Amino acid sequence: MASSSxxxxxxxxxxxxxVLTVALATGRHVVIEGPPGTGKSTLLRxxxxxxxxxxxxxEGNAELTPARLVGQFDPAQVLAEGYHPASFVDGPLLTAMRxxxxxxxxxxxxxxxxTLNVLITVLAEGExxxxxxxxxxxxxxxxxxxxxxxxxxxxxxxxxxxxADRMCRVVLGYQDEPAEQDITRAVTGLNGQVVDLxxxxxxxxxxxxxxxxxxxxxxxxxxxxxxxxxxxxxxEAVPARETGRDAAYAALSGRIRIADGVDRTPESVIxxxxxALWPTDDPPPDGSGKAEGPPAPPAGFRPRxxxxxxxxxxxxxxxxxxxxxxx
Numbered sequence: 001m002a003s004s005s006x007x008x009x010x011x012x013x014x015x016x017x018x019v020l021t022v023a024l025a026t027g028r029h030v031v032i033e034g035p036p037g038t039g040k041s042t043l044l045r046x047x048x049x050x051x052x053x054x055x056x057x058x059e060g061n062a063e064l065t066p067a068r069l070v071g072q073f074d075p076a077q078v079l080a081e082g083y084h085p086a087s088f089v090d091g092p093l094l095t096a097m098r099x100x101x102x103x104x105x106x107x108x109x110x111x112x113x114x115t116l117n118v119l120i121t122v123l124a125e126g127e128x129x130x131x132x133x134x135x136x137x138x139x140x141x142x143x144x145x146x147x148x149x150x151x152x153x154x155x156x157x158x159x160x161x162x163x164a165d166r167m168c169r170v171v172l173g174y175q176d177e178p179a180e181q182d183i184t185r186a187v188t189g190l191n192g193q194v195v196d197l198x199x200x201x202x203x204x205x206x207x208x209x210x211x212x213x214x215x216x217x218x219x220x221x222x223x224x225x226x227x228x229x230x231x232x233x234x235x236e237a238v239p240a241r242e243t244g245r246d247a248a249y250a251a252l253s254g255r256i257r258i259a260d261g262v263d264r265t266p267e268s269v270i271x272x273x274x275x276a277l278w279p280t281d282d283p284p285p286d287g288s289g290k291a292e293g294p295p296a297p298p299a300g301f302r303p304r305x306x307x308x309x310x311x312x313x314x315x316x317x318x319x320x321x322x323x324x325x326x327x
Contacts, residue, residue, distance in 0.1 A: 013043055016170055021047055023168045024102075029123055029144040031108060031164075034172030037216020040147045043172070044104060053141070054101035058092040060111040060146075066118045069093045070130060083132045093122070094130075100139025108146035109159050116163055119144065123166040177203060180217045188224050194239070197278065198223040201248055204273045205255070210262045211269060215255040223251035238283075245274055 020043065023030050032040045048055045058069065071091035078087050096103035105111070122128050126138045146167065148159070175183075180199045185191055198220040205214030227247035231239040239247075248270045256266040 013039060013172070013175075016172055017043060017047065019168075020044070020170050021051075023170070024051075024143050024145075027143075029146075029167045030170055031146040031148060031159075031167045032170050032172060033148050033150055035149055035174065035213065035216065037218045038172040038174060040172055041104070041106070044102070044145055044147075048102055054096075054099055055104050056092045056096040056099075056101050057104050058106070060105055060107035060109075062110065062112060064111050064115050066115050067091070069115055070118060070128065071095075073132065085133060088130075088133050093118070093128070094136055096144075097122070097128070097136055097138040097142050100141035103142070103144050105144065105146045108148040108163075109150075113160065116160065120162050120166070123163070174203075174206065175217070180220060183217050184220050184224055187221050188228075190224050190228055194227055195220075195224050197244065198227065198251075200277050201252060201270075201273055204277065205252060205269065208269055208273065210259055210264055211256055212259040213257040215252050219252045219255045223247050226250050241274075241278060241280060244278060245271070248274060 020030060020032070024047070032044070034040055045055060047053075058064070069091050071089050071094050073083060073087050074089050077084075081087060090098065093103060095101070108116075118128065122138065123144060126142070127135050129135045144167070174180075177199060180203065181195055184195050184199055188195070199217070201223060202215040202217060202220035205211055205219070208214065227239055227244055230243045230247055234240070234243060236243060249267055252270055253266040256269060258264060258266060258269070
């Protein structure tokens with residue numbers, strides 16, 4: 001069975017790639033803002049590889065103290081030798097500053113304020129004064145790239161104006177349906193109507209009236225893999241609708257955030273969407289083929305129109321995707 005661990009180059013995002021590339025080349029620090037699964041880290045790592053830049057990764061959370069970000073003296077060495085530079089263990093910030101690399105700080109708005117305050121001087125002056133160690137100057141290629149999800153307010157805080165004023169901002173949104181289908185095919189190695197169904201289900205969760213935050217393309221990837229695997233396990237030549245429901249529950253229910261004040265479960269939303277996209281009287285999706293070329297013409301599963309999206313627009317999107325494969 002195909003694996004979802006394959007890292008693929010970002011699909012689309014041409015404008016965002018150009019802006020981020022130029023911002024880094026001109027010495028700017030950048031915050032990349034967008035919901036989960038829009039390719040923030042993939043985009044940065046792709047640009048870093050192309051330019052031969054090292055990336056130092058640090059996860060932002062409430063436990064990221066200034067000492068963990070900057071570094072600290074090793075207690076055992078301090079007891080034996082005192083406060084010498086050799087006794088200092090660099091944290092991710094100093095590592096990136098000394099090497100002139102990219103410090104990628106995820107979940108910027110989950111980092112405690114006292115830790116973010118450490119970054120102000122680094123962003124403004126390119127250096128930091130560490131007690132008992134002295135000043136550390138950043139290499140000329142050092143850049144801070146922060147990422148944040150503006151739609152998940154739980155456990156987050158407002159980023160201060162002192163930080164925001166020292167960084168450029170690049171906003172990423174969800175990609176269009178053909179692009180998400182391309183991503184799902186590339187990661188899973190699957191093709192055809194199973195991919196179409198998985199992508200349609202994931203996208204539909206984002207516009208449902210009772211959902212505060214829907215699934216990213218990662219949910220589509222997981223649903224395609226789980227649906228195909230379950231059909232194989234259950235020896236179904238084509239996936240049964242119950243198998244599709246089980247796969248959708250597993251892949252999407254944990255990624256859906258129900259709107260405040262709405263008394264329903266993610267599973268009930270999935271049932272509603274599945275009824276709209278795969279009615280009980282429709283044939284099942286073709287569960288065969290690996291990705292060996294363009295998807296076969298729809299013969300069974302056909303996603304029905306969703307609110308805010310007419311059939312003509314969907315047909316045009318499929319025609320564009322077919323033209324891309326033909327080219």
